Amino acid sequence: MPDYNRRRFMQTLSMSAAASLGGGFACSKRSAKRSNIIVIFCDDLGYGDLSVFGHPTIHTPNLDRMAQEGQKWTHFYAGASVCTPSRAALLTGRLPIRSGMCSDERRVLFPDSRSGLPQSEVTIAEALKPAGYHTACIGKWHLGHLPPFLPTKHGFDTYFGIPYSNDMDLIAGKPYYETCVKPRSELFQVPLMRDEEVIEKGPDQTKLTKRYTEEAIAFIKNNKKNPFFLYLAHNMPHVPLFRSKNFTNHSLRGRYGDVIEELDWSVGQILLTLRKEKLADNTLVVFTSDNGPWLWFNQHGGSAGSFRNGKGTTFEGGMREPTIFWYPGRIAPRLVQDMGSTMDLLPTFCALAGAKTPENKVLDGHDLSPVLFGNASSPRRTMYYYRGRQLYAVRHGRYKAHYITQDCYGGPHPQLHHDPPLLYDLGEDPGEKFNIAADHAKILDEIETIRKNHLENLVPGEDQLTKRSIPR
Numbered sequence: 001m002p003d004y005n006r007r008r009f010m011q012t013l014s015m016s017a018a019a020s021l022g023g024g025f026a027c028s029k030r031s032a033k034r035s036n037i038i039v040i041f042c043d044d045l046g047y048g049d050l051s052v053f054g055h056p057t058i059h060t061p062n063l064d065r066m067a068q069e070g071q072k073w074t075h076f077y078a079g080a081s082v083c084t085p086s087r088a089a090l091l092t093g094r095l096p097i098r099s100g101m102c103s104d105e106r107r108v109l110f111p112d113s114r115s116g117l118p119q120s121e122v123t124i125a126e127a128l129k130p131a132g133y134h135t136a137c138i139g140k141w142h143l144g145h146l147p148p149f150l151p152t153k154h155g156f157d158t159y160f161g162i163p164y165s166n167d168m169d170l171i172a173g174k175p176y177y178e179t180c181v182k183p184r185s186e187l188f189q190v191p192l193m194r195d196e197e198v199i200e201k202g203p204d205q206t207k208l209t210k211r212y213t214e215e216a217i218a219f220i221k222n223n224k225k226n227p228f229f230l231y232l233a234h235n236m237p238h239v240p241l242f243r244s245k246n247f248t249n250h251s252l253r254g255r256y257g258d259v260i261e262e263l264d265w266s267v268g269q270i271l272l273t274l275r276k277e278k279l280a281d282n283t284l285v286v287f288t289s290d291n292g293p294w295l296w297f298n299q300h301g302g303s304a305g306s307f308r309n310g311k312g313t314t315f316e317g318g319m320r321e322p323t324i325f326w327y328p329g330r331i332a333p334r335l336v337q338d339m340g341s342t343m344d345l346l347p348t349f350c351a352l353a354g355a356k357t358p359e360n361k362v363l364d365g366h367d368l369s370p371v372l373f374g375n376a377s378s379p380r381r382t383m384y385y386y387r388g389r390q391l392y393a394v395r396h397g398r399y400k401a402h403y404i405t406q407d408c409y410g411g412p413h414p415q416l417h418h419d420p421p422l423l424y425d426l427g428e429d430p431g432e433k434f435n436i437a438a439d440h441a442k443i444l445d446e447i448e449t450i451r452k453n454h455l456e457n458l459v460p461g462e463d464q465l466t467k468r469s470i471p472r
């Protein structure tokens with residue numbers, strides 16, 4: 001057995017032994033203080049882009065260590081395959097079709113959008129506030145940049161960041177693709193905001209990851225005496241790719257690798273701060289991404305590893321994310337091959353914080369506490385894959401049925417309807433290569449019943465993404 005696996009095996013064994021000796025490891029060090037919670041959310045990071053998830057030329061020692069000390073989840077999903085709906089799903093614990101934060105016409109919000117996450121939605125920050133949490137959003141928001149929709153109107157005490165994607169507000173006349181792959185910050189006149197004020201236009205994006213990290217560290221230090229929730233949503237590695245001087249020509253993987261290695265540095269700084277401030281044994285940190293790699297950008301996009309396709313699609317490469325949970329002393333280190341989703345974070349955090357989940361809302365998330373803090377199986381058995389407002393695929397257990405498939409980016413791609421659906425065994429065939437529908441009628445029937453029930457009970461929210469400030 002290789003050293004790394006042996007160490008993991010021994011750690012898991014000792015945790016299991018501890019669990020069987022009186023109440024479990026998780027409880028033995030339980031602090032009376034409420035847990036702090038940090039979500040580190042990357043933008044367009046592929047499943048295969050970290051060394052701990054198998055990348056051969058991107059070096060991520062801090063994330064590798066985080067995974068070794070925590071739980072590495074290999075079946076963890078974003079709620080959608082593009083930015084805006086995915087972020088809505090994470091923060092509300094609901095499929096974006098319920099909040100209206102998805103559309104067949106415009107897949108994300110743009111600088112001319114006049115809507116955003118409806119006030120009727122309850123975010124993680126709003127759910128945690130009554131339990132005494134201080135809350136901060138740092139980085140990319142992308143749930144509405146106009147005053148009624150900003151983070152400060154959705155339960156966050158403070159906000160610092162760019163309220164949408166870093167490739168927007170391109171100055172007139174510049175070709176989009178070419179400018180993204182030969183980027184200069186001043187060509188993207190995106191706003192950088194503090195709370196509700198724009199403090200810079202076209203900020204130097206080479207300093208973005210570093211500035212977000214410094215803001216995060218300051219927030220942690222300023223809030224060490226009270227419970228806090230920090231949502232750190234990096235703009236990177238979404239194109240245009242920028243990294244600081246210290247990380248230029250840092251990685252064998254080139255510019256994209258430099259960006260990931262700087263994000264890894266950032267994670268290291270945050271975990272180091274938690275250790276130095278003696279908060280590590282009282283803080284849950286989750287690392288994941290909003291959607292898969294933007295393959296259209298070739299070397300400027302990431303890798304989905306073994307998975308098929310990437311951002312924008314309902315294949316695994318679009319929504320399966322490299323995910324790590326870290327909570328020294330509370331989470332037993334292990335590899336988790338059960339299903340989880342960013343939508344599960346809201347109920348999980350509420351359980352951890354002793355906060356109430358939103359009332360009168362249909363939640364699509366499950367409380368993952370029994371998996372994180374014990375040895376239980378995940379309560380999530382099913383995953384729904386929406387593209388815009390249409391349900392394209394359903395996974396139940398190890399099987400996934402595609403009713404519709406469609407490629408993405410770089411030209412028009414037709415919707416392909418499948419009857420019978422394509423069926424893949426994601427255990428044996430994680431790359432979705434071998435359609436086994438012909439031999440598995442019973443499984444298809446079972447998934448079809450789940451799909452029908454879901455659609456019959458669904459109340460879709462009004463589309464918020466097609467509302468423009470200047471109607472066409």
Ligand code: MG
Pocket residue numbers: 043044082083238290291
């Ligand atoms: Mg994204």
